[in-house]
Amino acid sequence: MNQTSDNTPVVEMRNIKKHFGAVQALRGVDLALHHNEVLGLVGDNAAGKSTLMKVLSGAYIPDGGEILIEGKPVTFANPMDARRQGIEMVYQDYALANNLDVAGNVFMGREVTRLKLGPLGVMNFSYMEQETINLLNRLKIDISSVKLKVERLSGGQRQAVAIARATAFDAKVIIMDEPTAALSVAAIDKVLELVQELKEQGASIIIISHRLEDIYRVSDRMIVLRHGHKVSDTSVEGDIHEFRERVVAYMIGARDDFADRIVAG
């Protein structure tokens, strides 16, 4: 189901650099994500995965490099900028307000009003609730009522709400930071099914995970980062054992496909 007509990547990051004090977190990383592709992003702790994604989602401003969305250069000053350009991030800790209900969380910060009075606008509950019901149905997420407070949901359900929320507003790209961390085995299965469902519906997804079997199961392609460099960019293939060995070799530095990079001062 690959569109050969549209070869422009939906997102392209070129030579992204970012440092925190003396620590060089990203040393010039390139990344491209194509339409309807699931890209796995792996690497050891402090390899720069989360930093790279926070740059893409507008949470960090890079020191160097450029970001293109569908071929057009963009700059993000904050997460809302990125979101307006169709970049949605699902945070590791779900970033949900537990005291609000499911519909309230899906529409948090983007409440729909039936009386537009700025901040005193009156919310249109029936519209938001109905849209949330439709959204959950479309993604086959099983939650009994959209009026349930999030604090009453299981970990897997919360992650599903967080992902649904990211897809609710015609996102071009959905970034998931460790979507399966802190979940039970059954819940992990559900979340991965949800990722596959999203791909079938045409979404483009970047997924960060420590769990290589998750990446293997849902990703089309995989990028490995190490010490702020990209060391591998290949499609996901072969059997799981061979895949795992290969990834680990990149992660620990035994292999590097880009070893001939020019080391900038």
Added chain:
Amino acid sequence: MSFIEDTRKFLRENIRDYGMFIALFFIIAFFTVATNGLFLSSRNIVNLVNQTGYIAVLAVGMTLVIVIRHIDLSVGFLAGFLGAVAAIAMVSWGWPVIVVIPFILGLGILAGRLTSFMVADLGIPAFVATLAGWLGYRGALQLVTRSTGTIVIPNDAFNAIGNDFIPEIPVPWIMPEMHKLTLVLGLISIVIFTTSEIINRKRMQRQNIEVSSKEMFILKLVAVSALIGSISWILAGYRGLSWTAVVVLIVVIVYHFMTTKTVLGRHIYAVGGNPEAAELSGISVKRITHVVFGSMGMLSALAGILFAARLQSATTTAGTLFELDAIAASFVGGVSAAGGVGTVIGSLIGALVMSSLTNGMNLMGIDISYQYIVRAIVLAGAVIFDVTTRRTGK
């Protein structure tokens, strides 16, 4: 499902929301019996409502402050200080009431914004920033009343806010013993409440959202209507609705609507529930902090006006410990110190619970020392109830 089972389920799921109403009901019933009906007499209830007024207004503002995980200790002396400024404006400067009230409310907003500047922009913990306010406004109150001592306010229009009642419909031949306008207003609120509940229920059913059973729904309508009806009846038996009660009702209705129906209210609760998530969703936590403390300042000013009007004077110690009464009322009313949880109506009920205790025990002639201890037990009990029901509610 049988009605009894349904009732059990309803109680289990809603005990947190209705617990305070039930507690208030039992407190009222107890004092009514213990004082041979004196507690529930029209005169006493009117008095009780007027005593609760300024604390209720502060508790409404405090609810939002605690919801966004802050606290405001400065509100008592701020109220006292602004009440004194109002008195000076009328007595020494000769300003008319119609100018004084908006001016004082404006000063309150400014004071609140000063607090939020320290809290939101400078990152000072609200406890410390408002403790400084507590000291500062106390000093300011003493300073402005130093030369005069208690300032007597000779303005009838201003004092009416704390002492007078809404006008009566001039038809003395119908029910001469009762305040008719109060009864009419009570009836109107019952009609508005009932229709809005029915419309809301129909909407939820249309969307296939689970609603409570028909019996439960009717029971709720009857209970609330009976409550509004009997309060109106009791108030109408004396001189009707006081202006203080009108002010409190307006504040509660406006804030209830704002917190439950508007985008601003939703953002306040989102910030309280998870500030990081709110910020990532494009909600400015700073802006919400400014708004909430600004509203707290304005309500402190209003409380100051109510208190000064009630005493018909500004005193050197006005506002002492109001902040703690307001905080206690909020917690008794179900506000959570962890943030994100608590309602305006709950805090109003909390304020009524606390002042009913004081009032009832006064009528019974109970020693003030025991009164404090009883209120301590109620406050601790309410929070223990809150914490334990939350745990099992998961």
